[in-house]
Amino acid sequence: MKDKFNNAVGPQVRAPKPKADKIIPALGVMSLVAGLQSATQFFAHDFQYQAVLGPHLNHVYAPWSILGWVGTWYGQYPDAIMRAGGIGMTVSAAGLLGLAVTKMVLANSAKLNPYLHGSARWANVTDIEASGLLPRPRSFWQMLTGKALPTSAGVYVGAWLDKQGKQRYLRHNGPEHVLCYAPTRSGKGVGLVMPTLLSWGESAVITDLKGELWSLTAGWRKQHAHNKVLRFEPASATGSVCWNPLDEIRTGTENEVGDVQNLATLIVDPDGKGLESHWQKTGQALLVGVILHALYKARNEGTAATLPAVDALLADPDRDIAELWMEMRTYGHIGGENHPAVGSAARDMMDRPDEEAGSVLSTAKSYLALYRDPIVARNISRSEFHIRDLMHHDQPVSLYIVTQPNDKARLRSLVRIMVNMIVRLLADKMDFKDGRQVAHYKHRLLLMLDEFPSLGKLEILQESLAFVAGYGIKCYLICQDINQLKSRETGYGHDESITSNCHVQTAYPPNRVETAEHLSKLTGQTTVAKEQVTTSGRRTSALLGQVSRTIQEVQRPLLTPDECLRMPGAIKNASGDIDEAGDMVVYVAGYPAIYGKQPLYFKDPVFQARAAIPAPQNSDKLLHVHAVPAAEAITI
Template sequence: MELDLKDRVRIIAGIVMTLAIAVIASSLVLNGMTRDFDGSPVSILAVLRDFSLQTEAQKIAATIFLGVVALCIVFIGVMIYSTTTTRYGTAHFQSVREMRKNGFVTPLEEGGLIFGKVARPPKEPRGKPLEVVESTPKEALKAEFISAQIDAFPQCLLVGPTRSGKGVSYLTPNCLLADGSLVVLDVKGEIFRNTSRMRVELGDEVFRFAPYDFEHGSHHYNPLARIAAITHPNRRYAELDKLADNFLVTKGEGAAANFLGGAKQWFIAACLRAIEMGDPTLTRVHALMFGDGSEVGVSDIDRYNAIAKTSDNAIVRREFSNFGNLDPKIRQSYSQVMSDSGLKQWANPQIQAVTRRDDIRFDDIRSRRQSVYIVVQSDDISPLNAVIRLMFTDLIASIRQTSSDHDSGLGQVFIMLDEFDQLGYMPIVQQSMKQLAGHGARTTVVTQSIPGLKSVGYSDAEIESLIAGCEMKLYISPNDHSTTEEITKALGTRTGYKASYSYTLNDFSNRSVNLSTEELPLMSPAQLRRLPKTKMLLMPEGHLPILADKITYYADPVFRRIFESQKGPYPYPSRELQHLDRLEQKIAQDAVEKREIRRALAASQGFDAEQKRTSQGSAVDLPREEAEEVYEKRMTDVKDAAKKDAAALEAKRQVSAAALESVSD
């Protein structure tokens, strides 16, 4: 077996030490202490020259010398044997010195991700399990932070079960100090409450997309706004094609997957028609595909043919005409694929409301600092996963269109994908993980377990690609079998020693011992499950693993000071924006009520839909509705009313301020 540098140093040091001991012992015994019967000192050289050993002193000296030489030989043999029997791995956790040497202890001002705090590595006795050393509270508070330069480990995978402290130890500290724009999926809204005011102080424009927060309101996000702004028709189609690929997904390779290709073409055509109509929203797309209830007595076939006939876009005419001529059962299958993929969420009036405008834009996220908090409750992630997938798909597509030149002057973007396994199938994340780093994105994928990714449709190859794309893996309190097995395999092995004993049948006091080596995992699955709650496991690419202490932001002196320094109100959407939302919702409700009145009148008066249509060849035209003009007029009135209300509020505020000043005078 080839010896490494460490083993060679051990052998050389052992030989030198042994020879030194032999020389000293020989000098003391043979020249300083042992004397012949006549009182003269006994010389080792004389003994070697005259090996007759005639005197008793010579015999004693020779015995001592040979004994020392024998001990030297045994010692060197043991050293060589103990080294050459290391036939297995030499994996170990990084020491503090190794962490410093490898650049894991860097100042927080470097701007990279923060992973944990320095802790003493576990004790590694030969042949025995590791002994994890817990830091004392004083040591934990004074310990340095484990971080790296901004480009060292840009992509990170964080695995930890629920209530394991992922937000407290990783998400909150990094969101407080991220030097650039920030986009975070904020489950329960804790990250917003902990960090949003600091983001304002850092100069960020803060947005809070919270569809189901009826108390504080929500900023708006329109998935089609960026694509609608593209003027080149071929590029617009290409972007819609990407959007459809990442938005419309099915699980597995069943019957639904067979209709996915046609459903995507239909979806793209509907988006093109919505843009053509001047209403580039998924609410309009949903209405074009499934109807909005305003066409009383009109069949789906006639409605699709009418859309095809009235559009100036050749793709729209082709797709809607073909779709209208399909067998009803096949058409229903396409509709089911669209609905199951997530478009059905736009039948929800609240989703329609929060995706009507585009307060949040990702096309300038690297040139204009902003923080976007996507706030949802755990129970709402699944119902809202299509909207969230669209946001991150749009974000990634926008980032990939920016320059990859480090000297471009564009800033960094920190992306925190919490509860990633609950968002559904998002292949764009796995496919673009490595590329994003070159465009200034620093992405953290957070999941409760590795098997959780399989449940949403990722194949083993895709999961492996996602994990490989993350240069840093963090594990907190791993407890499921599959994850602990993966960690154990990735940590590597060390060499242990095993002693076997044998006894003579007639004489049990006669025992022989055979010492052999065996392969031991650096940490077994059972040891991983027993890790203290204060510990976390770091596995940086190209380096030995690190056993670190978790950060507790509210107890850590550095982060507690930053957290408590936040001042001012939380950056919720403005009252004027919330007032505008309420007025828009009232208009939408009025439209629904009028639609119901029209239906009732049609039913009572024997309304004949055929009299309201004019035939033109194989397709039919519906009469042009004035709904769009009415809607635009009402929206203008709403905005004017909101401006007047805002002006009135400002006037009242100024009057109140003047009154307070007069009273104080």
């Protein structure tokens, strides 16, 4: 006999195979036993339960006693035996007939298939525990051995109400990344970002618009999480830590040209759209040569190479630009010899017609205009920490990248440079021992990037999501909606791979139908039973002529787009502050979607107490500000 066609998926595969139905055979045996019991008791009643019939319990004999009595008494009392046999056969026949009718009714009854059109459903507590967002309960052996209850750890991705109505926080501590869809002013900061930063004890990099997160979380992270807290606010005259991107270049190694090329590309491509024009490409090539020249000249003369210094070389009012090209062409960078990349850049400019050379120069200088701001220039003139300190310092390090709304657009290129360097510098090498990866870092790093598409397309971020988890880096990415993420102009396009590399996706009630459709597809299709009742007969008659009832399986999304758009959001008061949390949906790859509740940090006394700890007045400074040795430097 051939095996049954196997087309089971999802919960059908996970569920144990159904056992063979043994109820019908058991009922048949019971009918026969009932017949024997009836015949035995009837025969005993005819004989008035005489002692010669054998032992009994309150005049109740064993069902098979009639069989022995037939052999013993049939010759003397055939009529009594036949009457008892008739009674027994009648009882057994009635039982078997009822069983046959029941079997026929069951066979002719319609059976619903809950997986016919889809098997999507909302997660229960077992699913959530299996996904790792809730701690699993202790086993019997753990209780016997006295092991402590498992504790939750990691980042906050939402909350969930159990059957008793108790709110339970959902936390993810694995190496996988998290992506959140949350419109502006929907409560993602107070619901997800704040609880995470008030509980995550490892290193973190936080993009902080307006400095709110610094004010509410830096105090606890410094005093109780024992973090070094760094506030990098390049447009602030006071309180910012200094950081020079050129200090991360591997000067004097064979990788220096690649390092500078990556940096120059970020400078001339502040929006992440790529080097689209001839002027951008030639400007990038010019900046590579000028930056290398500034690095070697500063090293030889004992000064510091900075981006404002690079701008000063190109815009020096006291000498002709041709003198710079000649200096770059003849300067002894390495042991008295001219650097080939610097000399080539200078020769390219010398060979260009004056009009083209002027356009290339003006293009390059336009991208360095930010560093003419004296405040920005001062904050990037030296390094009071290095990127490697985020994961390799003795203590965890929390870096807050603060950009005020008025400065957000003009500081975008500098923030892009920092984020790009963080990814490239820290995902540098991987060690293995005994067939397993060995962590070469001291602290895990959380990249908490709020509205990260506003930084423009960071190709390194998209590409690195597939592998940075192996280097101890966990990304928590937040965007307004799917349109912001997939925008061809400012986002990652429709062929983006951000969503593919995020194991957990969370969503607040969306404002755009495109986001609602995306979330509906993530939730999946389910099968529901549709009942249809048909009646016939006159409406004025006492009884209807005929009533038929039909049940049919139909398909529907577990969460339709319009239901997604109508999910209850946070309830706000007259001043716009959130009073009550709204609903949300949490998706974990491989598990049913979770219909959850938005957590609010100010409703939790523990979080409220932690947020009340005042932030430090000034940023910490890591005192080892010397240049990175060539052997330890990592490519940008």
